[in-house]
Amino acid sequence: MPNTTNATTVQEHLRELQALVQDALKQWSLASTTIAATSLVAQTNPPRLTNELHPLGPVQVSLLQRDYKEKIAAIRTICLSFAQGPLQQSLNGSDSSSASSLRKYSSLLKEDAQHEEALSSVKLSMKLCQNTLRAASQDGSIKTEHLINTIRDMATGLGLECYLETGSRPDSMLPVSTLTIGGNVIVIDIDVESTGAILRVKVSYASEIHQDERIDRLLGHNLRCKCGKLVHTTTEKTGKATETKLVHLPDCSRDFDAFSKNLKALATLDSFSKKYPNIDFFHNIRSMDMDLKELFRREMSLTGRDLNRVLTCGHGIPMTHEVSPGPSVAYWASKADLLDVAWEELSAAIEQGANEKVKVPFHRINIMMEESTTPLAGYLPADRSGFLLSEQDSLSLTSVPYGSIMNDQGSVSPTTILQQPLRWIVPNTDSTVEAAYVAVLHPPVVVSEDVAKQLAALSNQAGLNTTMGSHKNSGYLSLQECLISNDNEQRSWEVTLDYGVNAVHQVYSFDRSKIEARLLHRVPFTHVSQIYICTKLLRQQLAFNTLFQSCFKATVSGSNPAVEKTNKELAATKLQTSIGSSSSISSGDKGGSNVPSESNKEDDQKVSIVIQTPQPPHVILASFVNPHTETNMTIEILIDAGTGLPAVRLINGTTVGSSGVSSGGVGGIAGVTGLSSISNMGNLSGSLVDMQQQQQQEQRLFSIEPEKLTKVLQMSDSIPILVRWILKRSFAWVKENLYQGKAVHQPSLSRRASTYTEEGGILKRPRV
Template sequence: MTESEAKSIHTLVRELQSIIKNAQEQWGLNIPKGQGDKSQTDIAIANAVHTFGPVNLNELSEEIPQKIASMREIITQFKNNVLTGVQSQHGSEQSLTNYINQLKKETERLDSLAELKDSIKTCKSLALDACHDDSTAFKFIIQQIESLGKQLGLHIYYETGEPVLSMSGLIIVLDIKYDEISNRIIKVIVSYATDARQNDKDDRVDNLLTQQLSDFKQFDLFKKNLETLKTLETLSKLIQPVDCFHCIKCISNDIKTIYEKEFAVTNGNVPKILTEGHGIPLFNVDRVGPSIAYWASKHQIMEIDWKLIKDIIIQGEMHESFRSLHRMWISMEKSRTAHFFLPLDRNQYLFNDEIENEIEFMENYYISPEIPEVAFSLLQTPLKFLHPKESSTIFASANIEFVVWLDPPVYVSENVARQIGSFGGVVNRGYFMSSAFQKKDPQALSLEQLLIEGIIPPTKHSSTSRAPKTTHQWEKKFDNLPYRQVFNLDSACHTTNARRIDRIPFSNLFQVYGLIKILRQQLLFNKLYQSCFNSSTYKEISITKPFKYDHAEKILSDAEDADERIQIEVQTNNPPTGLSLSIQLPSKMIPQITIHLNVTILQDDSLLCYATGFGDISNLNEELTRVLQTYQDIPILINHLLNNMLNPPNAEEIKLEEIKLEETKLEETKLEETKFEMDFDINLEDISNNMLIDENDDVNSYIL
């Protein structure tokens, strides 16, 4: 084995370690202190290791065996060529031993050197956070950019004259202009080396990367975006003749066209499109490429100036409020199975009934409507999409597929994860990681636990017998009532298996709307659940063991406290389809009874509420449903119900108020008529005086 071959083995081992390390970091594991996204470190890892987690398991399962196979090939060559020659020589045993020892020492030196390099990088990153010297920090940033480009396989060179760092690939070219005197990034310009892509130049990409690179706190986002561009380039070159940039452009055109159709149907009702339609198309918001804003809570919707947003969306510009919306960002990744893509002369998957003839496309395309099970809430007829036929010869195929990344990720029940797999076609393609769903990981958290994760602080133990013990409670109080709502989760409801959904592969845009409706239903469930259990309703209670003299006072205090509490037991019924609430009213309020509320969550983002347990309370169902639809908040719903029970509207008073209102309106009407007559007479008199008309003269009727 030559020295270069020995380094090849070492290089492959380091690459394999890098693959595993990157996967660990995406799962939130093995992140050095002070680095990485802190939100990632708090996730339940066991709930994220599956087909829809942050790591593409299919790509991972291919890359690791490939590296191992390459190492085995080098070892086999060493055995057949070098080892056989050494064994045939005189004193081969000693020579072989010396050679192996030399290789071991060389490997150890290389490992130590690689570890030292990693340590230096970590030290540089930590030093940069504490560095107040702009010049030193900026030099390090330029070094980081150059190092990142080399890791991605881009060619690095500096322009003569003005300071410009250029990174070039086979398709993409980045020119980073900077000022060494003022220590700032001036402009990042993305261009394409191929003539076919020159028309795809987008200044919004330049502005996004410039902004992220100017703020080193956003360097991780810049890194992800550069990796995305490089991935699209790599997939386009390695798996020809598919052009991934063209595929993304087709998706961008489609989501923009669909938005325009729904905008026209709803008369510009953008919030309705957000929560009921195909979502709002966004371009180059945090991530390069298209994304869809598909949901927001009613509270968030009320805080946005939609008149301003309308124009910004049409122009394709960025607005800060977009970050408060649930978004799905669209890109591409490797797939285990082959998919067919549109030719370069076709720029949309969407079929246009108005100008295109369906018969002309039947030879090469399936014309696929959106999934029949999905209700079309805004458009009167389902959209139609072109789906290339495998039997046709005009399409390019490759082991690539589209993928949506959810921002933020969504916690879903296991049943919902299976529905997502079915709508996305993952199950049917045969590589659905069924074992990740069938086996219960002992470290996995339930859906209920995930939704309150991070709120309850860790328990502190004390050896002192009189030391207070802490317990947690969830309370909500409104100013209009003297009672506190106390929420308790039914102990039998902690078993809902859950997954964290980060990314969803799909093959055609017609699948996306079905995925959106599933996610909306789950998000609405999560919102209602978290309206009961959240950081504002959480209360930590210290319980101290009382002395014998304190016993009577404590009993009296507890009794008074109990009279002010409304105990509410929350049950999750087959999430995300509904919630059940058992409301135990205190004896001080009325004879102690229990009211049951059943909340049903539908996939069209609507809610239904049914109340039982206290007289003819069902007549409030319609009103309670309206309150729930308006606020999407369980405590507000219960407060409204209790307020109606404690202060029921008097029918006679309502009737009297209606009569008074009618009488007032009638008097106002008569008064207006009287004023009109008086004004009219005065006007005639004024006209006569001003015109100096003689009564005996003939008067022009037009003047009168």
């Protein structure tokens, strides 16, 4: 939303242009000073330099371009007016005195501009210093003044009117200041006590139907600080309070940034209501909220109130005024965050709208509106309560005068809860309304370039899709680098899930092929039905991100397991309880009591595992050599595009060191899949014997059903836990076959010194 400007001089326009650029740099998390920006550009791989510089980043690039062009055009107009006026007259005049006067005037203007610029810089520095001192002050009146001034500056910058009234109230012994923020259809009253404590925040609308206490609590939560609980009251013997003192912490925790964003969301709708009085924008946002709740009701009914399935396979969990004004959809959460969720209590809290009882850190899509240079969306009339047709209207309604009816075939698939296509009203687009719906991601999500293009295509903006893939810059962090850490020079990560004798340490590395990535903050869309498309794409990407990141969170071996117990180990404990060990695994395998003595004498093993991502976010491959069977193994993980649930298949190769078999690296398909070539093609009978021996060996290879592998990974969201489970199963399988007298090639239990130190091989610690 562009702010009104009163700039009339070149200097004022330049100052506003500088503020515009600095605000964009701040949202992009880039340096705003000249020295810092120069050093940043000089770096070989500047961190996060360009992963947010795209149309779906934190900044509306189209509006930034428009405002930038407007400022430049205004400066050019002033310069042109001067060139065609006094300057032209001076050049055309024959009087030398006029030219001399012009030169003197120009010198004075230049000197005055330099003084004004220096004064402006000093004034800004003094204001920042004043605000810092006021924020750190322990005096309640100073705190109150600083709080009110900060809120007033935010509101006036958004084009809202502010009024301040100070007086007494029956429910407070201290003076109370009421700051009233007024717009076209909204009024916000903020009551602040003289100690700086927020007493009440109330948002009122022109229409009573939009009143909701949750938005009051949301804004109040943004403005309240932790200092509010440090109120000390001294009472005399008479029982009357004589002194109330509020001790503020050094770092006051009022979330002004969140309040500013939420206030901007309300101000944007309010400004649209003033600019386009024939459209009720608050009504359209509320209609989307009602549609999402109706879809939630239908899916909960069809699943027997299975909230977890609605979260993972359905349209998501709707919430209103949860982290921002308006509707939002919770569409994903990690398995670690869902381990101890009481689903019945969570369902009741969501249906009651009790946002304060929802403690799960869901990934959410917040639905808002923003300015757009290209009119995209259509809007419902005031007498239509929703975009989604009810089950009754779906059978009877065939057309509407203000738009069309769409059969949403994309809402139905084998993995969806709903099995009948939804029917939506699609209002006609008004070309005069420069507004658009936007899905704001909370938190932002790192996605592959392909997913970014698919999400950009939802808004149908010309050039938006192609822009997403136009920045092939070496400064970009790859998808893998964005997901692991800021330390991109690290080459391997050790993950330890077991301690003690025979512990297997997993050492992970990844294929460093350059896969472009984008950090998405917002996704413009044209219709509420496209929210489901967003959720499906983001679920798949987040499942990919979680599985990939699970391999590159290094753990410290030798620590106390009671202290270092992580969510992974909790998930592993739950896995062993629900899935259980196979009948071939000895009950005494925990501490290695049933392990042969030769194995007890060996040092801990290190298994090198290479992660490949040939088609993110669809496929992940994990290749390694099993130290117990000494065979090449590849875990193939396919992530469903609708639900984000992974499916696993174990590709078990032949024994390492056999004829024609690679040692488990990533250099070729044969090394990964275990396909071997026949070494001597000249001797046909020898080849047949080798083939028969190979077939017999393959029949004796260790294998696990894909269903069990899939269940393990879906419950843990951790590749290291899956690898650990496979290694334990293979160890038990080797012991079982060894005890039964089967001819199994098993060098692990009486192992020779390993020399396979390349990628995918076994690394051993030297004995002390």
